[in-house]
Amino acid sequence: MSELIIPTDLLPADPRFGSGPSRIRREVVESLAAPGSVLGTSHRKAPVKDLVHSIRTGLAELYRLPEGYQVALGNGGATLFWSMAACSLVKHRSANGVYGSFTRKFATTLQKAPFLADPAIFEAPAGRLALPEASYAADSYAWAQNETSTGVAAPVRRPVDLDDSALVLIDATSAAGGIDADISQADAYYFSPQKNFASDGGLWVSFLSPAAIERSAELTSSARWVPDILNLTLALDNSLKDQTLNTPAIATLMMLEAQVRWLLAHGGMAGAAQRSRTSSDILYGWADANPLTAAFVRDPALRSPVVVTIDLDAGIDSATLCGIARDNGIVDIDPYRGLGRNQIRVGTFSSVDPEDVRALVACLDWILERMPGLSA
Numbered sequence: 001m002s003e004l005i006i007p008t009d010l011l012p013a014d015p016r017f018g019s020g021p022s023r024i025r026r027e028v029v030e031s032l033a034a035p036g037s038v039l040g041t042s043h044r045k046a047p048v049k050d051l052v053h054s055i056r057t058g059l060a061e062l063y064r065l066p067e068g069y070q071v072a073l074g075n076g077g078a079t080l081f082w083s084m085a086a087c088s089l090v091k092h093r094s095a096n097g098v099y100g101s102f103t104r105k106f107a108t109t110l111q112k113a114p115f116l117a118d119p120a121i122f123e124a125p126a127g128r129l130a131l132p133e134a135s136y137a138a139d140s141y142a143w144a145q146n147e148t149s150t151g152v153a154a155p156v157r158r159p160v161d162l163d164d165s166a167l168v169l170i171d172a173t174s175a176a177g178g179i180d181a182d183i184s185q186a187d188a189y190y191f192s193p194q195k196n197f198a199s200d201g202g203l204w205v206s207f208l209s210p211a212a213i214e215r216s217a218e219l220t221s222s223a224r225w226v227p228d229i230l231n232l233t234l235a236l237d238n239s240l241k242d243q244t245l246n247t248p249a250i251a252t253l254m255m256l257e258a259q260v261r262w263l264l265a266h267g268g269m270a271g272a273a274q275r276s277r278t279s280s281d282i283l284y285g286w287a288d289a290n291p292l293t294a295a296f297v298r299d300p301a302l303r304s305p306v307v308v309t310i311d312l313d314a315g316i317d318s319a320t321l322c323g324i325a326r327d328n329g330i331v332d333i334d335p336y337r338g339l340g341r342n343q344i345r346v347g348t349f350s351s352v353d354p355e356d357v358r359a360l361v362a363c364l365d366w367i368l369e370r371m372p373g374l375s376a
């Protein structure tokens, strides 16, 4: 245990700052056990189907889905959706932006698919951004709206000169619910709900364009072997009936539904984006003003409003700092494990109260003034 005990009045009301799984509002956790909860009841019966319906219509409203788009969902999270996209959406070859761990994982999944050509990779080092450019050889274009491993945010915009038949696949796992997007620019805009949607993991959700729906119907009825769990058309057929192919975690559905409705009641995507922007600005401002810290993402235009990465001076050991914070109840500000940098990473998702971020900054200042081995 650390000998540094932060005064209670400095501590944030809610000290969870993880980048996923992230904080779930306490009222929502309590509602799982409240009278009338549908926990432990059949997912094929009206109460749970109504819940799925409310998720689907709520998300369509939140993102102002264009005519013809559908909301599909199933089990397995964004990681499963990568394999599903390999089977059900990419025809011959994709072009991928790779600028961190999550964008690399999708490119690797596609590269391993025996029936696809290796993806064309557009790569940038951690902290920067590379987007795929139009090529005659690619039928799908993929990148992440928010690279959670580095804190880089990317635009959601169809690449220029793209063939009409090409699909744009956006990994919005840590962006959706915290950064707005014009969904007409994407054909599959997909995410897991354990980040801005303040739920548990285990589920994937995807907004599908008519072109994506058509591509999936074509590929899943072709000679290609597509396992049922990776069949997007089958998932969509179930989703249209407000069900999932196999049994979902009912608690995750309940938490997702509560968060979608909460976001709609608090200004929709404009309100959510504003809240995350306020929280992240507090941290970036702090990092800029302190000589011992600096925003890892040098280009301010690429700095994520939902995942803030801050480099620390070599004299401040990140593991020691995060350890002291953890001993005081402030959790999950550690850097992404694979990035290997001396930094902190803070999730400023839409559930995070900017007041808690102000308190976090005060606590970090308090620790830095007293940290062993640090003499100002």
Ligand SMILES: *Cc1c(COP(=O)(O)O)cnc(C)c1O
Pocket: 020, 076, 077, 078, 079, 080, 102, 144, 146, 147, 148, 171, 172, 173, 174, 192, 201, 202
């Ligand atoms: C968290 C995350 C994933 C992985 O989500 P799972 O639910 O664990 O499959 C994928 N992409 C991005 C951008 C993420 O932040």
